[in-house]
Amino acid sequence: MLAVFLVSFTVNKKHLCSNHPSVTSTNSPRSSFVTAHSSLAEMVFDGHLSFENIEHTTKDFGGRYHFTPSAVLYPKSVSDISSIVKHIFQMGETTELTVAARGHGHSFEGQAQAHGGVVINMESLRVPEMRFHTGKLPYVDVSAGELWINILHESLKHGLAPKSWTDYLHLTVGGTLSVAGISGQAFRHGPQIDNVYQLQVVTGTGEVVTCSEEQNSDLFHAVLGGLGQFGIITKARIALEPAPKKVKWIRALYSDFTVFSKDQEHLISSENSFNYIEGFVIINRTGLLNNWRSSFSSKDPVQANQFTSEGRVLFCLEAAKYFNPEDSDNIDKDIDTLLADLNYIQSTLFLSEVSYIDFLDRVHVSELKLREKGLWEVPHPWLNLLIPRSSIHQFAQEVFGNILTDTSNGPVLIYPVNKSRWKNGTSVVTPEEDVFYLVAFLSSALPSSTGKDGLEYILTQHKRILNFCGRSNLGIKQYLPHYSTREEWKAHFGSFWEVFSQRKSIYDPLAILAPGQRIFHKRRHLDNDLKLLRSVNRALEARR
Secondary structure, three states: OHHHHHHHOOOOHHHHOOOOOOEEOOOOOOHHHHHHHHHHHOOOOOOEEEOOOOHHHHOOOOOOEEOOOOEEEEOOOHHHHHHHHHHHHHHHHHOOOOEEEEOOOOOOOOOOOOOOOEEEEHHHOOOOOOEEEOOOOOEEEEEOOOEHHHHHHHHHOOOEEEOOOOOOOOOEHHHHHOOOOOOOOHHHHOOHHHHEEEEEEEEOOOOEEEEEOOOOHHHHHHHOOOOOOOEEEEEEEEEEEEOOOEEEEEEEEEOOHHHHHHHHHHHHHOOOOOOEEEEEEEEOOOOHHHHHOOOOEEOOHHHHHOOOOOOOEEEEEEEEEEEOHHHHHHHHHHHHHHHHOOOOOHHHOEEEEEEHHHHHOHHHHHHHHHHHOOOOOOOOOOEEEEEEHHHHHHHHHHHHHHHOOOOOOOOEEEEEEEHHHOOOOOOOOOOOOOEEEEEEEOOOOOOOOOOOOOHHHHHHHHHHHHHHHHHOOOOOEEOOOOOOOHHHHHHHHHHHHHHHHHHHHHHOOOOOEOHHHOOOOOHHHHHHHHHHHHHHHHHHHHHO
16 A cells, blocks of 8 residues: 555655654545546435535544545435445446545544545435334434434433433434444443444445344444444434433542442442443642532532642542432432442542533533633544453553653543443454453644644653553553554454454445545555556666
8 A cells, every 4th residue: 555655645654653643635636536526526416516615524523634535425315325335336446436424523533534535424414304213112213414412402302312322422323333432321231332223324335225133134233333344324223211300420539540440340330320430530630629619519628628639640430320300309318328338538529410411411511611712623632442351450550650640631531331231243342351441541732732732742642552552462452443554453353353354345345435444445546556566666677
């Protein structure tokens, strides 16, 4: 693939690794793209295909990769998506066109971009309209371009809500189902991909397929957590449950990681526990508890005033218990019972009571504040790791004790999940053990900074973390993975690689879909590389 990159980018070699701050496509479309442009322009859609004003698709939440497509499709029907994929598939190896489905633009490494290809704006797909089934096993049929926040609002009108969430709800259904969808409910309900009854998918040949556990089950399992490699999700049937109205939201601090992790693991294994369990790491933060007072109330204000967080490594347990107003008399007793078994620092217990919707949409409040300050649309070099229980203490000792000196660049989440709650057979790769931890470094970088809040510094820290994990053989897996080479992807998937690659050859044989993941490359690219390398070799031989 070296020849393709040399032709495509005016960057030096180090730009090709995932640690480089920014990669931008600079070349104009090749002649094959011009031919494809003419071919696509003749197509008729229910929506429309645009060749102009497409710069927004070169940006994503990560803010580091910027690849320009040839066109953007704004579909109004599933047949729009099927038609363009089928058209490109039928062109075969005569074209280098690829297709990327873009949701709300929250990829981190250009995964929803298609250099010189076609980006499908999934938010334009508003069919079918949400249809609710309120029987014994309630569910909702939704477009894959729908945002989870909209599903929440509409579901609550029926007294229902999805079971499993992500921390941020302004994401599309198709986007989160393509990666897994993990949050503090996963210990109980599994990730979002485990709470789907049925999907409609457009495969890499343009075929529209309905799939479920009972129908076309191999495609169903492949697409869930499949990183967009096997098909574009166009519709999903999401499992629902009765929705509570209120939430008791709790935070408490620990200074000892062993005690903290023991309490977290106790809570996720208990039959009667909280409804949501997460945690985060706080390193060298000033006035931490004072910052909490704007949203939480202290159980012991006098002792809390004397607590200092500066210069310390602390671990915060964050938990939530759902309830309805008629249960108010019992909810405090239930929480006291749960807290009695825990060993947090007593003076750091803070509680809040909020509506269910305000709790689930809590990150959006922070987003609005950051947007006001112009700090939302900055690079977000996030790193998400799944770490086996047997390795988490070694990881914590090195990373939180030596590599990270503070957590001022963004939250560091840490919480365990039960693998027993995850379905087998999907494309998501997790550690081998029954309990593993999600550790997420959710950093924001100031674009012009060369200091500790700059992109280079944060990426260097992440590289140190990954190097330590690899050197120590901790058995980690990346969540929302990003790699630069086929060898790295093979190592990520391990024994599952053969199944993953076989599914690719079945459902997307020309490697048209999701090129931004950089797992598979369209065969035409490889043929061109070989031809170019042969001609270079011939020229070198002629000079000798």
